[in-house]
Every structure is written in C-alpha cells, then in structure tokens.
Amino acid sequence: MSAREDEDYGSWAGAYALGALTPDERNRYEQYLHRSEDARAEAAEFGDTAALLGSATEPVAPSPELRANLLAAIASTPQLPAEDPAPSDETTQRAREDVLVGASTLGGNVIEPAAGSKAARRWSRPVAMLAAAAAVVVLGVGVAGGTGLLNPQSEQQQAISALEDADDLQRVEATATDGTPVSVLWSEELASAAITSDDMPELADDLVYQLWMIRDGETIPAGLMEDGETAAVMDGELHQGDVIGITVEPAGGSEAPTTAPILLQAT
C-alpha cells in the first residue's frame, strides 16, 4: 500500500465514523487503520462523536414484546468465546468479514460480525437452537462445489413449475435477516423445495448463497444460488419436517455452514 493511497484514506475518517462507507470500503479503511496510529486515534474520537449524535435522537419506547422476546432468546443463544476463534476458522472469519460487514475498530472496540451477528434474531427459540446445532455439525461426507451447482435455468424453471403445480404446494413468504423478501416453496408429495427471490443482495465474487436442509440435527448441503439468480431448486429430497436454511459461503460452497443463516424456514 503506497503512502499516497494512505494519504487518500486520511480523508475517509468522517465517512467511516458516520457509516457512509460501503462494506468493502470499510474493510479497506480498517486495514489502513491497522497501519496508522494517528488514524486509529482519530477514528476513536470520531466514533465517540458519532455516538453522541446517536444518543441525541429522540428516545423511543420499545414494545413489551421486544423485551420478552429478547430475554427468551438469550436463554438459548450462546455467547462468543472471549478469545478469537482458532486459526482453522479462518475461512469462516473471512467470509463473515467480507459479507457480514466486517469487524469494526470504531471507538477502539471491536464490533464483531459474530456467529449469527447479522442473523435474524427473529428466529423462534427452537429454530435458533436448531441453527446453533446446525452451525456445529460437521458432516462426515461432504458435498462441496460442483455437485451443488445449479441446474440450467430451463430445468430449474421446469422444476419450479412442477412445484407450483403440486397439489400440496406450500409457499411461505419469508424475510431474510437483512430484510430481503424470500419465497420458500415446497411439496412433500414431490419431496422437493425451492427458493425464489428477486432481490437477493449481490455478494462479493468469492462468495455464494448456499442452501441447506436441516434434518435430525444434520445440516445437508442442498445446492448454491449464484449472484443474479432469482430462483434455486434445492438438491436432494426434502423429508417431512426438514428445516430449510440459507447461508453465505465461500465460492463453491461449504460442507457445513460457516456463517449464521440468513434465513431458516421450517417445512
């Protein structure tokens, strides 16, 4: 990184503290922060300043349900270990940092894209527990990459049409953790499921959406949904009671989820 580029980064301090950088710019700026002590000091001061802007907004009383939900949720939500995860977790970390907006050093304190960070805290308790279980499952036999790739659009369309025509079609309009509307379709008769969404946020080049079927405590890879795709038929047979999940994974997919689900839907 040249001194000249670093000079440019110097002017980003305000935008960084005010949240006006894109996630990618934010990552680059944070790398710059590691190199510059002066910039770190400024970032800390600006972070405090921005927080004052934040505390100056009109307080809003939350609903009693919010409190109740949270207290119920924390009872089954594990906390991060105090230390950084083992190096073997690198891919996970990288994927999280790329997608889930990255750790921040604002104010000198790390804000982690933790396990489940950007994740829906809308999960009901059992589903949250399921997800926690899913996250630690390591599959004996992995299915990565190629086998999980999408069918050509036309085949996919046919499969989706078949699903839509199924007598026992179930369709749930769900919301991913970032607010993106996602439709989940399935039919037990056809033992088939699909995801459709017109608005999946674009991912970095080395990342992909991966679909999962969660069954009896096992998390089974069910194909990928590449950038720009608006629909994906899930690989494998859907069993009664499966939970369908979506995570963001390194390109090619993972054998087991390495990030928190952005969507979980019970069938």
Add this chain to the structure above:
Amino acid sequence: MLVTMTREPERVEQAPASLEDLLTAVASGDRAAFAELYDRTAPRVLGLIKRLLIDHSQSEEVAQEVFLEIWQTATRYQPTKGAAVTWMLTMAHRRAVDRVRASQSSRDRDVRIGIRDYEPGFDQVSEAVEVSVEHQRVAKALARLTELQRQAVQLAYYGGLSHSEIAAKLSIPIGTVKTRLRDGMIRLRDELGVVP
C-alpha cells in the same frame, strides 16, 4: 442488585452499576445484567434505529438483532477501549444502515428517502422543546457547522446514505463529500469536547 465482576470499577457512578459494569457482567452470561442493560439503553438504541428506518416494527426488528448481538459479543467488549454506550450505539447505527441499504434495490428505498426529505426537521437541527441535555448539546454543536457540512453529516448519519449517494443527491464530487464529512466531524468533535 448486581455484583460487578470488575476488580476496580473505573468510575464510581451513582447507585446503579455503570453500563460498562453491566456489559462486563453480561459477558459472563449474567441474564439479569442483560435485562438491566436493556432497560436502561433500549429507548436510546431504538430511538437511533428509528431515526434511520422510520418504520416502527422494522426498527424493533433491528433493535432485537442489535441486542442479541450485544448478548453474543459482550465477551469482546473491553471497557478500557471505550464507553459501553459508544459500542452499543455504533453497533445499532451500523445495523440500521445495513437495513436501510438492504432495501436499496427495492423501490420503497426512493420513496422512503423522498418521504424523509419532506419530513420537517430532517435537514435541520431539531429545536424541539422537550429534549434531552445531550440533544441540546449536540444540536448546539451541529449549529456550529457550516450549512454544507451539517447537511452532509446528517444525510450520512441520520439518513444512512453512503458517500456516493450523498454525492449524487447533492450533485457534488465524492471527494468533496468526504472532505465535508471529515471537516464536519472535526468541528463536531471539538465542539462536543471529545477528548483524545
């Protein structure tokens, strides 16, 4: 009453535990401490989120995400590196901005920004009667910025706009936006007496 886990409280507060102490207790899995932390900070956290998102139920969803994240990551908070409220509000702001941007592709994004522009007081410092001391302090400091700096800072922080969106909206180069944001923050920092 909560038993604090720190050996040496950094500052002795009134009767109740400091937010820093509470967060430290939360880090050890203390759910009662979490409940107290929530009770003392939720209106502020939700207030900030709602300032960006406008919609109440969406704001509550994001607030729930934020507090769950606080529960999960309290273990990573270090009191020596900054105030608890800064840590929490930074997280809240970031999640709110994420949510605002997530709907970027959908049409309601423009609609919402449009609505916000016409909302009275959005582009100026609210001089509302019933405001907190903090609010008055910040309002005063904001008033010391140039009009252009204030506009850029507010669009970024309260509007959740990225610097390129601000540049497009104001028809000025991105470099100019960055400079305005930085100059604005320098002036704010000095006016608010934020010490290094």
